Amino acid sequence: MAANIGANDLANAMGTSVGSRAITIKQAVVISTIANALGAMLAGGYVTNTISKGMIDPGLFMDDPNKLMFGMFASLISAGLCVNLATFYALPVSTTHAIVGAVVGFGIISVGIDAVNWSKIISIAASWIISPAVGAVIAGSIYYFIEKKILSSKDPLKAFKQYAPFMIFLVFLVLILSIIFKGLKNLHLEFGFFEIVLLTIPCAALCGIFSRNWILWRVRTGKLHQEQREYSPLESIFAQLQILTASYVAFAHGANDVANAIGPIAAIFSVVKTKAVILQVKVPIWMLLVGGIAVGSGLLAFGTRVMETIGKNITEITPVRGFCAEFGAATTILICSRLGLPVSTTHVLVGAVVGVGIMRGMGTLDLRILKNIALSWIVTLPFTILLSMFLYKLFIWLL
Amino acid sequence: MRLLLSSLFYRSPFENLQKHADKVKECAQIFKEAATCYTKKQWEKFEDLTDYVAKLESEADAIKRNIRNHLPRGILMPVDKFQFFDYLREQDKVMDEVEEALYWLSYRPEGLPDEVIDDFIDLVDSVVPAIEKLPQLVTMANGFFRTKSEEQRTKMKSLIHDIHQYEKEADLLERELKGKAFSAIKDAKVVFHTVEVVGIVGNIADHAQNASDRMRAMIAR
Numbered sequence: 001m002a003a004n005i006g007a008n009d010l011a012n013a014m015g016t017s018v019g020s021r022a023i024t025i026k027q028a029v030v031i032s033t034i035a036n037a038l039g040a041m042l043a044g045g046y047v048t049n050t051i052s053k054g055m056i057d058p059g060l061f062m063d064d065p066n067k068l069m070f071g072m073f074a075s076l077i078s079a080g081l082c083v084n085l086a087t088f089y090a091l092p093v094s095t096t097h098a099i100v101g102a103v104v105g106f107g108i109i110s111v112g113i114d115a116v117n118w119s120k121i122i123s124i125a126a127s128w129i130i131s132p133a134v135g136a137v138i139a140g141s142i143y144y145f146i147e148k149k150i151l152s153s154k155d156p157l158k159a160f161k162q163y164a165p166f167m168i169f170l171v172f173l174v175l176i177l178s179i180i181f182k183g184l185k186n187l188h189l190e191f192g193f194f195e196i197v198l199l200t201i202p203c204a205a206l207c208g209i210f211s212r213n214w215i216l217w218r219v220r221t222g223k224l225h226q227e228q229r230e231y232s233p234l235e236s237i238f239a240q241l242q243i244l245t246a247s248y249v250a251f252a253h254g255a256n257d258v259a260n261a262i263g264p265i266a267a268i269f270s271v272v273k274t275k276a277v278i279l280q281v282k283v284p285i286w287m288l289l290v291g292g293i294a295v296g297s298g299l300l301a302f303g304t305r306v307m308e309t310i311g312k313n314i315t316e317i318t319p320v321r322g323f324c325a326e327f328g329a330a331t332t333i334l335i336c337s338r339l340g341l342p343v344s345t346t347h348v349l350v351g352a353v354v355g356v357g358i359m360r361g362m363g364t365l366d367l368r369i370l371k372n373i374a375l376s377w378i379v380t381l382p383f384t385i386l387l388s389m390f391l392y393k394l395f396i397w398l399l
Numbered sequence: 400m401r402l403l404l405s406s407l408f409y410r411s412p413f414e415n416l417q418k419h420a421d422k423v424k425e426c427a428q429i430f431k432e433a434a435t436c437y438t439k440k441q442w443e444k445f446e447d448l449t450d451y452v453a454k455l456e457s458e459a460d461a462i463k464r465n466i467r468n469h470l471p472r473g474i475l476m477p478v479d480k481f482q483f484f485d486y487l488r489e490q491d492k493v494m495d496e497v498e499e500a501l502y503w504l505s506y507r508p509e510g511l512p513d514e515v516i517d518d519f520i521d522l523v524d525s526v527v528p529a530i531e532k533l534p535q536l537v538t539m540a541n542g543f544f545r546t547k548s549e550e551q552r553t554k555m556k557s558l559i560h561d562i563h564q565y566e567k568e569a570d571l572l573e574r575e576l577k578g579k580a581f582s583a584i585k586d587a588k589v590v591f592h593t594v595e596v597v598g599i600v601g602n603i604a605d606h607a608q609n610a611s612d613r614m615r616a617m618i619a620r
Binding site for chain 2: 053057147151152153154156234235291293311317318350353357360361362363365366367368369371
């Protein structure tokens with residue numbers, strides 16, 4: 001399951017960077033494996049909690065912990081099956097959505113409709129629609145800003161120097177904030193809100209100034225031109241920034257999607273270990289790490305081929321566009337996983353790419369794919385709900 | 400799911416637009432050669448070249464149809480789709496008019512009267528460079544929509560300005576030639592033929608200019 005996520009989702013997530021030739025496939029694999037594992041470890045806890053206990057109330061399984069175990073197992077299998085089937089039929093189904101559907105399905109069949117925390121489910125389903133839109137708005141606005149202030153200016157390099165610290169500052173700000181807000185909680189470090197703000201802003205500012213100077217130094221010494229001949233100097237600058245945003249996407253992906261695969265396992269694990277359902281399912285950090293590594297190995301095994309295909313197909317992405325799309329997507333995903341809402345990295349990224357497109361920043365986009373995505377939302381839920389119901393009954397009957 | 404991101408990207412119509420523009424340029428060069436053959440009364444070669452232009456025109460038509468048929472609704476482009484089609488139409492009309500001009504020449508194997516031959520060659524010489532700039536314009540546009548760089552936009556604007564200059568020149572020559580046809584040629588049939596041919600050659604430049612104006616609108620800020 002985690003390996004599957006690695007090959008598909010993460011390859012999609014890195015596709016915008018590989019497509020713009022900002023990074024090579026090898027670099028993409030390395031960056032995403034590391035950032036993804038970090039994301040899962042530092043920031044994955046929230047979503048994992050939602051998956052393993054936010055959607056259904058584990059308290060209802062007090063009398064028979066095995067039920068919960070079987071159910072989570074059934075959910076994993078049916079979600080995996082659904083995703084593989086959908087991949088076969090080329091439907092853009094999200095692993096996230098499949099898992100959510102499957103957990104809901106087993107909740108209904110095992111305890112009843114009441115076991116499902118419907119208000120949580122509704123907020124999750126709403127986030128599926130809202131998150132690509134938010135990704136689109138963020139990515140689109142950033143693109144609009146860059147086009148108006150930098151690309152269209154008389155001296156783009158000078159304009160870049162002027163705005164770069166601010167932009168890089170923003171990237172680091174969101175990144176550091178998300179790490180501190182959630183990740184450090186996992187490491188049992190608690191900060192007050194003001195302490196966080198006090199800590200984050202100078203940190204991000206320092207990173208911003210440092211990165212800007214580093215990039216400008218690379219431009220001055222002419223190193224960039226040899227690496228990216230096909231683009232103007234400005235584009236190659238953004239190619240450097242894209243390494244940052246690409247890691248950011250992989251990090252956000254780790255925070256969100258790894259949790260999806262780990263969530264049910266975490267629930268199973270706690271049942272096996274304690275032979276009882278504890279209300280506070282604590283997700284061990286090693287489990288998140290294992291998830292991150294599993295995703296990484298999936299990427300190593302299958303991702304290269306997927307990325308090659310994507311890189312070949314997406315020539316329309318330039319570093320500037322890729323930067324905007326990735327920044328918008330990663331920010332949205334981090335906000336959503338902060339709120340404990342499992343969203344699909346791929347769908348948010350598609351939303352962000354379309355957002356840049358609406359600002360007239362993309363090449364030719366086929367919006368008909370959005371209809372397929374909407375269709376997959378409608379298909380995934382009933383399918384995984386029914387399948388996990390069936391598998392759950394089968395397990396109970398067999399054992 | 401695995402190719403979700405790449406299935407979001409649709410093949411850019413600029414690729415085919417470039418092919419179409421290249422055909423138009425080739426057509427313009429053949430047209431120049433054919434017009435020279437006509438004035439030198441190399442009849443056979445002229446006919447061969449005319450046939451070749453007709454062939455090019457039908458190939459370009461196929462490309463044009465391909466572009467139009469493969470831009471379904473729900474495709475998001477960096478430019479307004481209708482502006483894009485407007486440009487394509489004008490670029491295609493350039494070719495239609497080139498073909499039409501050659502047909503009109505072929506209607507009178509006797510050739511143009513000596514009084515207007517030099518001016519006619521001048522006219523052709525001022526029209527052809529305007530057409531030859533079109534593929535370059537398309538290449539630059541493709542680059543511009545990728546980078547949105549102001550530098551590229553300025554270069555395009557100056558190229559469009561060049562096309563306007565050629566058209567202006569062609570316009571003057573066209574007026575002069577038409578006047579000369581009426582004053583110097585006695586035979587009404589010949590006058591009619593000359594005026595018609597000159598008018599059509601003038602139209603070629605007009606359409607090249609229209610195309611460049613559409614391009615100007617596409618890159619407007």
